Amino acid sequence: MFVVLILLFSFGFFILSFFSPFIDLELLFSSVINKVTSSGYGPPSHPFIGCLISFYKNRHRLLNWYTDLLSNSPSQTIVVHRLGAHRTIVTANPSNVEYMLKTNFNNFPKGKPFSELLGDLLGYGIFNVDGELWSLQRKLASHEFRTRSLREFIVKTLQEEVENRLIPLLEDAAKNEKVLDFQDILKRFAFDIVGRVSLGTDPFCLDLSKPLPTLVEAFDIASEVCSMRGNSPVFLIWKLKRVLNIGSEKKLKEAVQLVHDSVLEIIQNKKNALENDFERKWDEDLLSRMLSSGLSDEVTRDMVISFIIAGRDTTSAAMTWLFWLLSANKSIEKMIIHEVGSILNKGERRPLDYEALKEMNFLKACLCESMRLYPPVAWDSKYAAADDVLPDGTLVRRGDRVTYIPYGMGRMEELWGKDCLEFKPDRWFDEQASENTVLKCVSPYKFPVFQAGPRVCLGKEMAFIQMKYVVGTILKEFEIEPVSEKRPVFVPHLTANMAGGLKALVRKRGANSVSP
Numbered sequence: 001m002f003v004v005l006i007l008l009f010s011f012g013f014f015i016l017s018f019f020s021p022f023i024d025l026e027l028l029f030s031s032v033i034n035k036v037t038s039s040g041y042g043p044p045s046h047p048f049i050g051c052l053i054s055f056y057k058n059r060h061r062l063l064n065w066y067t068d069l070l071s072n073s074p075s076q077t078i079v080v081h082r083l084g085a086h087r088t089i090v091t092a093n094p095s096n097v098e099y100m101l102k103t104n105f106n107n108f109p110k111g112k113p114f115s116e117l118l119g120d121l122l123g124y125g126i127f128n129v130d131g132e133l134w135s136l137q138r139k140l141a142s143h144e145f146r147t148r149s150l151r152e153f154i155v156k157t158l159q160e161e162v163e164n165r166l167i168p169l170l171e172d173a174a175k176n177e178k179v180l181d182f183q184d185i186l187k188r189f190a191f192d193i194v195g196r197v198s199l200g201t202d203p204f205c206l207d208l209s210k211p212l213p214t215l216v217e218a219f220d221i222a223s224e225v226c227s228m229r230g231n232s233p234v235f236l237i238w239k240l241k242r243v244l245n246i247g248s249e250k251k252l253k254e255a256v257q258l259v260h261d262s263v264l265e266i267i268q269n270k271k272n273a274l275e276n277d278f279e280r281k282w283d284e285d286l287l288s289r290m291l292s293s294g295l296s297d298e299v300t301r302d303m304v305i306s307f308i309i310a311g312r313d314t315t316s317a318a319m320t321w322l323f324w325l326l327s328a329n330k331s332i333e334k335m336i337i338h339e340v341g342s343i344l345n346k347g348e349r350r351p352l353d354y355e356a357l358k359e360m361n362f363l364k365a366c367l368c369e370s371m372r373l374y375p376p377v378a379w380d381s382k383y384a385a386a387d388d389v390l391p392d393g394t395l396v397r398r399g400d401r402v403t404y405i406p407y408g409m410g411r412m413e414e415l416w417g418k419d420c421l422e423f424k425p426d427r428w429f430d431e432q433a434s435e436n437t438v439l440k441c442v443s444p445y446k447f448p449v450f451q452a453g454p455r456v457c458l459g460k461e462m463a464f465i466q467m468k469y470v471v472g473t474i475l476k477e478f479e480i481e482p483v484s485e486k487r488p489v490f491v492p493h494l495t496a497n498m499a500g501g502l503k504a505l506v507r508k509r510g511a512n513s514v515s516p
């Protein structure tokens with residue numbers, strides 16, 4: 001009977017969500033509910049339905065809603081009660097984050113609920129599993145990401161993609177005064193890079209005369225719908241839609257089928273190529289390296305899909321927000337251009353290689369500052385395997401969802417000071433930034449945009465190399481001028497993006513713009 005009541009209520013809420021967006025839920029439930037239970041500094045919670053009313057009212061601004069609640073909590077932690085689910089503990093406290101991600105790592109796995117949200121798309125990939133399967137994939141991927149040959153292959157691929165495709169595209173836009181969606185351009189560029197590095201195939205997404213490959217569109221649909229699942233106030237709603245194969249769940253099923261079939265076809269073609277390539281000329285990309293590990297085609301497929309999502313959307317999102325921030329902070333942009341010019345003009349003119357990129361500390365600080373304010377992954381969750389107590393004293397019950405929010409953490413005065421909402425790259429140095437200034441050490445639990453602990457992002461260094469290469473190359477050649485003065489909206493899907501994209505004009509810089 002209880003399950004039936006839950007299903008009926010979920011169906012009723014599903015109807016309300018679609019057909020009555022302006023209904024006052026508090027008035028609707030006032031005849032049934034007359035008591036509000038306290039959740040500490042969390043949202044108001046009613047018997048049976050939990051914080052559903054507040055959640056519904058703030059559904060279009062969930063990140064800022066959570067951030068406001070966390071800011072008002074002395075411990076930067078709140079407890080959220082949701083209908084039909086275990087409690088959710090949301091925190092912006094670095095001590096709690098370190099406890100989850102490192103100190104008591106084994107008690108905070110991804111967990112079955114999280115795996116279920118993303119399982120259709122990510123399957124048994126490294127981002128969606130725990131235990132031995134995660135450990136096996138982690139060791140395999142960790143070994144490959146440390147190899148010098150992969151690093152050199154990535155830089156070589158960046159050089160080819162930037163010089164032969166990205167620069168000509170931007171030159172054409174500048175010459176013909178075209179408005180480009182910079183977010184779209186950076187996503188296309190990133191998919192080309194991750195396609196070549198992870199799969200050994202070239203999707204050539206930067207050819208704007210052709211529609212995006214269906215594989216790219218399928219990834220976008222699948223990522224968005226999986227994110228909608230996680231943000232659903234009542235999980236039974238999306239589960240019911242999946243059973244009935246309707247709406248967004250039907251779109252997800254079709255998109256995932258296309259992604260899985262396409263990647264499996266690429267795997268089979270790669271196997272055939274490797275069998276016929278006795279000189280091993282095909283072993284630079286990650287897929288070729290993984291095929292020798294003995295993993296099944298399905299697990300290999302899921303690993304590759306995880307790498308594609310991580311490598312494509314995160315870097316493009318970070319660069320999109322940085323270009324927008326720099327358009328309003330020209331003095332900081334000039335400092336980046338000066339740093340790039342100074343490094344490239346040392347002695348004989350240097351190529352923009354791995355060693356030169358490592359020296360660009362001010363550009364790295366700008367990227368960190370951009371990701372502090374607009375993190376590519378806005379929040380991340382684990383599930384408690386057993387009862388526990390967080391360092392700030394918050395009780396955790398077995399099965400509770402424990403979520404940390406990098407977006408909210410970047411906006412905590414307690415962590416970053418009263419100027420936490422300002423774009424200030426200098427905060428990443430112990431002294432005012434100048435040539436050869438060394439970045440200060442900032443705790444990854446205060447700035448967890450690459451996670452931390454045993455699950456820290458394996459591609460962190462490569463991500464910085466890619467972003468430095470692209471941003472440095474573009475800024476020394478072009479000016480990026482957004483066509484709208486409105487503040488863009490941050491949209492937190494699986495990886496965050498800018499609502500409506502970043503529409504901008506591209507202009508060539510003067511010949512002496514990079515002189516030291």
